[in-house]
Amino acid sequence: MASRKTKKKEGGAKRAQRASSNVFSMFEQTQIQEFKEAFTLIDQNRDGFIDKEDLKDTYASLGKLDVKDRELEDMLREATGPINFTMFLNLFGEKLHGTDPEDTILNAFKMFDPDAQGFIHKDELQKLLMTQADKFSPEEVKQMFQSSNIDAAGHLDYKSLCYIITHGEEREE
Numbered sequence: 718m719a720s721r722k723t724k725k726k727e728g729g730a731k732r733a734q735r736a737s738s739n740v741f742s743m744f745e746q747t748q749i750q751e752f753k754e755a756f757t758l759i760d761q762n763r764d765g766f767i768d769k770e771d772l773k774d775t776y777a778s779l780g781k782l783d784v785k786d787r788e789l790e791d792m793l794r795e796a797t798g799p800i801n802f803t804m805f806l807n808l809f810g811e812k813l814h815g816t817d818p819e820d821t822i823l824n825a826f827k828m829f830d831p832d833a834q835g836f837i838h839k840d841e842l843q844k845l846l847m848t849q850a851d852k853f854s855p856e857e858v859k860q861m862f863q864s865s866n867i868d869a870a871g872h873l874d875y876k877s878l879c880y881i882i883t884h885g886e887e888r889e890e
Contacts, residue, residue: 740803743810748884756805767800769793819883826875836872839865 741749759767761774769789776784796804829837829845839862846853846861853861864881866874 740806740810744806749806752806752809753802756802765801767793767805819879822879822882823876826879830875834872835876836868836874839867839871839873842873 744752756767757763759771759775761771761778769786772789772792773784776782793800796808798804800808826837827833829841843858843862846858847855861878862873864878866877868874
């Protein structure tokens with residue numbers, strides 16, 4: 718509570734809490750715990766808020782020393798106030814829950830799987846992603862494939878990918 722008073726400049730702490738009052742209902746308890754661990758890692762000075770120095774220190778701990786102040790300021794501007802844990806959750810809630818529901822994404826993939834095998838060939842998916850609608854760049858496709866379950870024959874398990882898109886991590890079975 719003391720840290721909240723020390724950082725309550727510009728009325729931001731009050732606004733941050735009001736803007737995200739139901740954010741905890743957006744996530745499962747295990748996800749909230751993982752976000753708390755991430756928040757604690759980023760909050761380098763342990764004052765309960767993530768600021769530019771915390772971001773700079775986090776990048777430095779990851780080996781990136783050339784991060785520009787402008788980039789850090791742009792990140793911080795995504796929040797509507799100081800970034801306490803509730804605001805941090807709210808930012809991730811907006812990012813993760815800005816996607817379609819899992820069943821909607823799954824149904825879209827099923828359109829390309831007429832035999833209902835549960836997979837689509839990665840080459841076919843890459844072609845679609847890079848030529849249709851909001852075209853993906855080669856780097857974006859590569860990133861997606863890195864977090865996807867693809868077998869030796871090149872079949873991408875789209876059910877697993879849908880789970881990753883909507884939950885942010887692969888399901889433990």
